[in-house]
Amino acid sequence: MEQTMEKLKNEYINAIYAEKAFLVKEKPLRLHHGGESHLYLNHREFLSKYKYLDLLSNIYIELIPKGLENFKLGALDSQMSPVLCGLISAKLEKDIVIVKENITPYGLEQKIYGNPSGEIVLIDDMTSTGTMPINAAKALREKGATVKNLIVSACRDLSAVENTAKEDIKTLYAATFEEILKTLWEKLSDSEKNTVRKEIGEKKYNWELR
Numbered sequence: 351m352e353q354t355m356e357k358l359k360n361e362y363i364n365a366i367y368a369e370k371a372f373l374v375k376e377k378p379l380r381l382h383h384g385g386e387s388h389l390y391l392n393h394r395e396f397l398s399k400y401k402y403l404d405l406l407s408n409i410y411i412e413l414i415p416k417g418l419e420n421f422k423l424g425a426l427d428s429q430m431s432p433v434l435c436g437l438i439s440a441k442l443e444k445d446i447v448i449v450k451e452n453i454t455p456y457g458l459e460q461k462i463y464g465n466p467s468g469e470i471v472l473i474d475d476m477t478s479t480g481t482m483p484i485n486a487a488k489a490l491r492e493k494g495a496t497v498k499n500l501i502v503s504a505c506r507d508l509s510a511v512e513n514t515a516k517e518d519i520k521t522l523y524a525a526t527f528e529e530i531l532k533t534l535w536e537k538l539s540d541s542e543k544n545t546v547r548k549e550i551g552e553k554k555y556n557w558e559l560r
Contacts, residue, residue: 358409359524362503363533365405371396372530374542381478382428388549389527391504393430393475406475406503407437413501413522414471421469424497426486427451430475438473447495449486466493472500477521480510484517504530507555528557535559 366372371392373379378386397403425435425448435446447464470490472483477500487497500514500521507528511521531538531546538546550557 355409355412355524358405358412359529360533362405362409362524363530365402366391366396366530367534367537369396369399369402372534374538374545376541376545382482385478387478387506387553388545389506389531391476391527391530393503397430397433397475403433403437407434407441409503409524410434410438410473410501411441413524415499415522418469418471418499421471422447422464424449424470424472424486424490426472426474426482428474428482431473434475435473447490449489451482451485461489462493466490466495469496469498472497472519474500474502476504476506477502477510478506480513480519480521483519483521484514487517487519507553528555528559531557531559 373390373392375388375390378388379390380386397406422445423435423439425432425446427450432448438444439446445464447462447466447470450461453461472486474483477483480500483500490497498518498520500519502521502523503525505511505521505523505526507526511523514521535543546559549555550559
């Protein structure tokens with residue numbers, strides 16, 4: 351399993367670089383949770399291609415805890431989570447529960463769609479702080495579901511892992527931004543490397559890069 355995961359991780363990291371899905375920007379970009387960063391992982395165009403959607407879904411399947419059989423997939427209120435859940439659901443023949451951040455102000459006016467019972471594994475493409483999956487877990491638990499695991503392709507840093515752990519959620523991921531940058535370091539331009547160093551200084555990350 352470890353060899354398979356390492357192979358999938360390297361394939362993923364090189365793919366997001368080749369497709370310009372992992373961005374290093376001199377001018378910082380605004381993040382979903384309101385902060386800013388010079389580093390951004392944009393899966394939208396990346397996952398519009400079936401081969402990469404297939405790659406990422408295979409990574410998620412590898413990350414599902416061994417021995418876990420009776421579970422549903424929890425799709426979060428992001429653009430790519432439902433897409434990933436759809437393909438993983440088809441491959442594993444698992445049901446999906448969709449959790450919205452807010453009650454939809456039209457139609458059925460629900461926050462949760464699907465049957466929120468039993469164990470639910472949350473799925474998202476990446477996380478920076480863990481806020482969205484934590485909120486989703488709380489909503490599902492209020493309905494009686496068991497939520498122990500979150501699977502993402504990447505974590506900006508380990509703060510999301512620590513935040514979700516405080517809520518008894520284990521975050522399983524393919525790579526952190528530090529691991530991504532270590533793999534790509536020789537491919538980055540001098541300007542990009544300087545921007546990464548600036549980000550590390552601003553965020554006070556304890557990253558060990560060359």
